[in-house]
Amino acid sequence: MAIADDRQRLMPTAEDRSTGQPLAYPEAVLITHPSNPELQGEVDDKYQYSCANKDNKVHGWINLDSKTNNSVGFWMITPSNEFRSGGPIRQGLTSHVGPVTLNILHTTHYAGKEVTMRLHEGEPFKKVYGPVFAYLNSVSGVHGSEQVLWSDAVLQLSEEVNRWPYDFPKSEDFVPANKRGRVEGRLLVQDRHIKGGKFVYGHNAYIGLALPGDVGSWERQSKGYQFWSRADKVGNFTIENIVPGDYNLYAWIPGIFGDYKYSTIITITPGCIIQLGSLIYNPPRNGPTVWEIGIPDRSAAEFHVPNPYPNLINRLYIGKPLHNFRQYGLWNRYNELYPNEDLTYNVDVNDYSRDWFYAQVPRKIGNNTFQPTAWEIKFHLPFVMRGSYTLRLALASATRSKLVIRFNNPLDRPPHFSTGSIGQDNAVARHGIHGLYWPYSVEVRSNVLVEGVNTIYLRQPKVTSPFQAIMYDYIRLERPEA
Numbered sequence: 001m002a003i004a005d006d007r008q009r010l011m012p013t014a015e016d017r018s019t020g021q022p023l024a025y026p027e028a029v030l031i032t033h034p035s036n037p038e039l040q041g042e043v044d045d046k047y048q049y050s051c052a053n054k055d056n057k058v059h060g061w062i063n064l065d066s067k068t069n070n071s072v073g074f075w076m077i078t079p080s081n082e083f084r085s086g087g088p089i090r091q092g093l094t095s096h097v098g099p100v101t102l103n104i105l106h107t108t109h110y111a112g113k114e115v116t117m118r119l120h121e122g123e124p125f126k127k128v129y130g131p132v133f134a135y136l137n138s139v140s141g142v143h144g145s146e147q148v149l150w151s152d153a154v155l156q157l158s159e160e161v162n163r164w165p166y167d168f169p170k171s172e173d174f175v176p177a178n179k180r181g182r183v184e185g186r187l188l189v190q191d192r193h194i195k196g197g198k199f200v201y202g203h204n205a206y207i208g209l210a211l212p213g214d215v216g217s218w219e220r221q222s223k224g225y226q227f228w229s230r231a232d233k234v235g236n237f238t239i240e241n242i243v244p245g246d247y248n249l250y251a252w253i254p255g256i257f258g259d260y261k262y263s264t265i266i267t268i269t270p271g272c273i274i275q276l277g278s279l280i281y282n283p284p285r286n287g288p289t290v291w292e293i294g295i296p297d298r299s300a301a302e303f304h305v306p307n308p309y310p311n312l313i314n315r316l317y318i319g320k321p322l323h324n325f326r327q328y329g330l331w332n333r334y335n336e337l338y339p340n341e342d343l344t345y346n347v348d349v350n351d352y353s354r355d356w357f358y359a360q361v362p363r364k365i366g367n368n369t370f371q372p373t374a375w376e377i378k379f380h381l382p383f384v385m386r387g388s389y390t391l392r393l394a395l396a397s398a399t400r401s402k403l404v405i406r407f408n409n410p411l412d413r414p415p416h417f418s419t420g421s422i423g424q425d426n427a428v429a430r431h432g433i434h435g436l437y438w439p440y441s442v443e444v445r446s447n448v449l450v451e452g453v454n455t456i457y458l459r460q461p462k463v464t465s466p467f468q469a470i471m472y473d474y475i476r477l478e479r480p481e482a
Contacts, residue, residue, distance in 0.1 A: 001049070001059075001060075001061055001062075001095050001096075001099065002059065002060060002061075002062065002146070002150045002153075003049055003051060003059045003094050003095065004051075004055065004059075005150075006320060006323075007049070007316065007323075008146070008150065008316075009315075009316045010036065010038070010039075011044075011096075011097055011099070012031050012034055012035075012036070012039050012042070012044050012097055013034075013035055013097065014097055014098055015035065016031050016033070016034045016035060016036075016039065016044075016097075017029045017031070017044055017097055019032065019033045020032050020033070020044070023043065023312075023328065023329075024329075024466070025045070025429045025430075025467070027045050027046055027047060028043055028044070028045040028328055029043070029044050029045070030042075030043055030312065031043070031044055041311060041313075042313060042314055042315060043312050043313065043314050043327075043328040043329075044097055044314070045314075045328060045431065046093055046096035046097070046100075047093070047109075047429075047430035047431045047432070048314055048316075048317075048326045048327075048328075048431050049093070049094050049095060049096050050091045050092060050093055050094065050109070050110070050430065050431070050432065051091065051092065051094045052088065052089045052090065052091050053081045053084050053086065053087065053088050053089065053090050053091075053092065054081070054088035054089060054228070056078065056081075056092060056094060056104075057077065057078055057079075057157050057161075058075055058076070058077050058078075058153050058154060058156075058157040059075070059076055059094040059095050059101065060073060060074050060075035060076055060095060060101055060135075060153065061073070061074050061095060061099045061101065062074075062145070062146050062149050062150070064145065064146065068140070068141065069140070069141045069142065069143070069145065070138070070139070070140045070141065071138060071139050071140075071142070071145035071146065071148075071149055072136065072137070072138045072149075073135075073136065073137045073138070073149035073150070073152070073153060074101065074134070074135075074136055075134070075135040075136070075137070075153040075156070076094075076095075076101050076102070076103050076132065076133075076134060076135075077132065077133040077134070077135050077153070077156060077157050077160050078103060078132050078133075079132075079133065079157070079160040079161045079163065079164040079166075080161075080164045080165070080241070081226070081228070082225045082226060082227055082241070082243070083105060083127065083128060083129045083130065083225060084104075084105060084106070084226070085106050085107070085115055085117075085221060085222040085226075086111060086115055086218075086219055086220070086221070086222070087206075087208065087210070087218050087219050087226055087228065088206055088208070088228045089206075089298065089434070090107075090110065090111065090115075090219070091109060091110040091432055092104035092107045092109055092110075093107070093109065103130075103132050105129045105130075106222055108424075109426075109430065110425045110426070110427055110430065110432050110434075110435045110436075111220070111424070111425050111435060111436050112423065112424020112425050112426070112435075112436075113424055114220045114423075114424070114436055115220050115221070115222050116222070117222040117223060125223065126173060127223065127224070127225070128171065128173050128174050131166055131169060133156075133160050135153060135156050137149050137152050137153065137156075164241065165177050165180065165241055175243045175244065177241065178270070178271060179244065179270040179271065180240075180241045180242055180243060180244070180268075180270070180271075181242045181244065181268035181269060181270070181271065181272040181273070181274065182238065182239065182240050182241075182242065182272070182273045182274070183209065183238070183239045183242065183249070183266065183268075183274045183276065184236075184237070184238050184239075184273070184274070184275050184276065185207075185236075185237060185275065185276030185277060185278070185279055186202075186231075186234070186235045186236050186237070186277070186278045186279065187201075187202030187205050187207060187231055187235045187237065187251055187253070187260070187278075187279050187281060188200065188201060188202060188235055188278055188279065188280050188281070189201070189202055189253065189256060189280075189281050189282075189283065190280055190281070190282055191256075191282065191283055191285050192285065193285060193287075193288050193289065199280070201231075201233065201234045201235040202231050202235035202251065202253050202281065203231065203232075203233050203234070203235065203253070203255075204230055204231060204232075204233070204253070204254055205230070205231040205235065205237070205251050205252065205253040205254075206228060206230060206251060206252055206253075206254075207228065207229055207230070207231055207237045207239065207249065207250070207251040208226055208227055208228035208229070208239065208249070208250055208251070209226065209227045209228075209239060209242060209247035209248070209249055209250075209266065209268075210224060210225075210226040210227075210247060210248060210250060211223065211224035211247065211248070212246060212247065212248045212265055213248060214261075215250075215259045215260075215261045216250070216252075216259035216261075216437070216439070217250075218248075218250045219436060219437060220436070224245075225243050225245075227239050227240075227241070227242045227243075227247075242268045243268070244268045244269055244270055245267075245268055246265050246266070246267050246268075247265070247266050247267075247268065248261055248262065248265065248266070249261070249262035249266055249276070249279075250262075251279075251281065252298070253281070254295075254296075254297040254298075255295065255296060255297065256281070256283050256296060257283055257284060257296040257392050257394060257439065257474060257476065258283045258284045258296075258439055259439070260279075260281040260283075262276070262279060284392065284441055285478065286388070286390040286478050286480070286481075287389070287390065287478040287479045287480050287481050288478060288479055288481075289476055289477070289478060290379070290381075290389070290477040290478065290479050291347040291379055291476070291477055292474070292475065292476040292477075293345065293347065293352050293356065293377070293472070293474070293475040293476075294352055294356070294472060294473060294474040294475060295473075295474060296394055296473060296474035297473065297474075298394070298396055298434055298437045298473055299396055299433050299434045299473065300325075300358045300359065300396045300397065300433050300434060300471040300472060300473065301322075301325065301358075301433045301434075302352065302353060303352055303353065303356045303357065303358045303472070304352075304353060304354055304355065304356055304357055304358060305324040305325045305330065305358045305433075306330055306333035306337065306357075306358075307324075307333075308324070308327035308328070308329070308330065309327075309328075309329050309332075312327070312328045312329045313327060313328075314326065314327060314328070325358065325431060325432070325433040326431045327431070328431070330358070331359060331361045331428050331429075331466060331467070331469065332364070332466075333357075334357055334359075334361050334363070334373075335363060335364050337357065338357075338363075342363070342373045342374055342375055342376070343355075343356070343357055343360075343373075343375045343376070344375070344376040344378065345375070345376065345377050345378070346378045346379075347377065347378070347379045348379070348380060356472070358433070358471065359397070359428050359469045359470065359471045360373055360375060360458070360460050360469060360470045360471075360472070361373070361428065361466060361467075361468075361469040362460070362463040362465075362466055362468060362469070363463075364466060370463040370464070370465070370466060371463055372459060372460060372461040372462075372463050373459070373460055374410065374457050374458065374459040374460075375457075375458040375459075376455050376456065376457055376458070377455065377456040377458070377475070378453055378454070378455050379453070379454055379456075379477070380452060380453055380454070381449060381450070381451055381452065381454055382451065383451055384446050384449045384450065384451055385446060385479055385480045385482075386446055386480065387446055387480035387481075388443050388444060388445055388446065388480060389443075389444040389445075389446060389449065389477060389478060389479055389480065390441060390442065390443060390444065390477070390478040391405070391417075391440075391441070391442040391444055391456075391475070391476070391477055391478075392439075392440075392441055392442075392474070392475070392476040392477075392478065393405075393439070393440045393441075393442060393472075393474075393475050394437065394438065394439045394440070394472070394473040394474045394475075395419075395422075395437070395438035395439075395440075395470055395471065395472060395473060396427075396433070396434040396435070396437065396471040396472060396473035397423065397425055397427040397428070397432065397434050397435035397436070397469070397470065397471035398419075398422045398423025398425065398435065398436070398438055398469075398470050398471075399423050399424060399425055399426050399427065399428060399429075399435070399467055399468055399469050399470075400421070400423060400424060400462060400465070400468045401421070401422065401423055401460050401462050401468045401469060401470050402418060402419055402420060402421050402422065402460065402461060402462055403418065403419045403422075403458060403459070403460060403470055404417070404418045404419075404458075404459045404460075404461060405417040405418070405442065405456065405457065405458060405459075406456070406457040406459070407444065407448040407449065407454065407455075407456055407457075408448060408449070408450060408454055408455055410455075410457045410459075415459075416442070416444070416448065417440075417442045419438070419440065421462070422438060423435065423436065423438070423470075426467060427469075427471060428467050428469045428471070429467040433471070434471060434473070435471070437473065444477075446480070
C-alpha cells in the first residue's frame with residue numbers, strides 16, 4: 001500500500017486482522033497470527049493511514065508477483081478537492097487493509113456533527129462530486145518495481161491536475177474551464193506588536209473561497225464547493241477554476257492566531273478574473289505578549305508526542321518523527337509520565353516540545369474508570385498593570401470535552417471561563433494530531449492576577465471515556481497597553 005513518499009508498506013491481510021486481538025478502539029487490532037511473520041506484533045488501524053485533503057491526491061496498492069517480478073498498481077487519483085468538505089486540512093481515510101481503496105467525498109471523521117450535512121424538508125441541493133480517476137499501471141521484471149509504479153502514479157497525478165477541469169463530462173452541472181473564474185490578490189498582515197506594526201507578508205497562507213458565512217465557517221461547511229490555494233513567500237495568491245457563484249474569501253496563516261475573512265461577497269461569473277489587490281489581515285491583539293506556548297498552526301504536533309509502546313507499534317512510522325502521533329495507545333503514556341500529579345508548565349523554565357503533553361486526556365484509575373485532569377501554567381509577573389489582560393487560546397481538537405479555566409484559585413465558582421461541551425472529532429483515538437479548530441479570546445481582569453507567581457488552571461472534567469480529550473494549538477497571554 002502507498003499513500004505518500006514516506007508512507008508505503010507491505011500490509012496485513014483481512015484474515016490477519018480477523019485472527020488478531022481487538023484493542024480499546026474498535027478499528028485497532030494487534031496482529032497475532034499473520035501470514036507474513038514480519039508483521040507479528042504490529043497494530044493495524046485504518047485511521048493510521050488518514051490524510052489531509054490537501055495531500056490526499058493519490059494512493060493505492062501494488063501487487064507484486066514474487067516469482068516473475070511482474071507488478072500491477074491500482075491508484076485512486078483526485079485531481080481537485082473542490083467538492084470535498086471542510087477545507088485543505090480536513091482529514092479522511094485513504095487505503096487500508098482489505099485491500100481497500102477509498103475516495104471520501106464527505107466525512108464527519110475528525111470533526112463530528114459540526115460538519116454533518118443537514119438538508120431541511122423542501123430544501124434544494126445540487127453538487128457535482130468528482131470526477132475522480134482510477135489508474136492502473138504495470139511493470140515487468142523490474143527490481144524495485146514498487147517505487148517505479150508509485151513514481152509513475154505521481155506523474156499521472158500531475159497530468160490529471162493539469163487536465164482539470166475535465167472536458168469530457170456531459171452533465172450541464174459540471175462547469176467547464178471556459179466558464180469558471182479566477183481570483184488574484186496579495187495577503188499582508190499588520191499587527192502592531194509584530195515588527196513594530198509594519199506590514200508583513202502572508203507567507204504560505206491558506207487562502208480559499210467557500211460559501212458565505214462567519215469568520216472561520218469554511219471548516220464546518222459541507223454543502224458548497226471550496227477552492228483553496230497557498231500564498232507564496234510574499235503573500236501573492238491565485239485561486240483558479242472557480243465555479244460561478246457567491247463566495248466569501250477566507251484565509252489563515254501558519255504562525256498567526258485567528259482567521260481572516262474578506263468583508264465583501266465575491267461573485268464569480270463565467271470567465272471572470274477578479275483582482276483584489278492587497279488585503280490586510282489584522283489578527284486579534286489587545287496588547288504585547290507576556291508569554292506564549294506552542295505555535296498557532298492548528299496542530300498539536302509541536303508538543304511532546306511520546307514514544308510508542310514496543311508491543312503496540314506500526315513499523316511504518318518508526319524513525320519518522322513527523323508521524324509519531326500515528327502510533328497506537330499514546331494516550332496511555334500520560335499516566336506514566338504524570339503518575340501522581342497532573343502536568344505543570346512553568347513558562348520561564350519549561351520547553352513545550354518536551355514538557356507539554358500532546359493531549360489533555362483523562363487520568364486512568366481503574367479498568368474503566370477515569371478522573372478529570374487539571375493542568376497548570378505558572379508564570380511570574382513583576383507587577384500587575386491596571387486594565388484587562390487577554391488570554392488567546394486555540395484548541396486543535398476537542399472530543400466530547402469541556403475546558404474550564406481559573407486564575408490563581410482552582411476552586412473559584414463560577415470559573416473564569418468555560419468552553420462548554422464541545423467537539424466530536426475523536427482525533428486522539430483516530431491517531432490524528434488535530435481535529436477542528438476552536439479559537440477563544442478570554443478577558444482577564446487585572447484584579448485576578450498578583451505580583452509574583454500566578455497559576456492558570458486548565459481543567460477537563462468530562463471523563464466517561466479515555467478519549468474525551470483536548471489538544472491545544474496555542475496559548476498566549478497579552479498585557480494591557482502601557
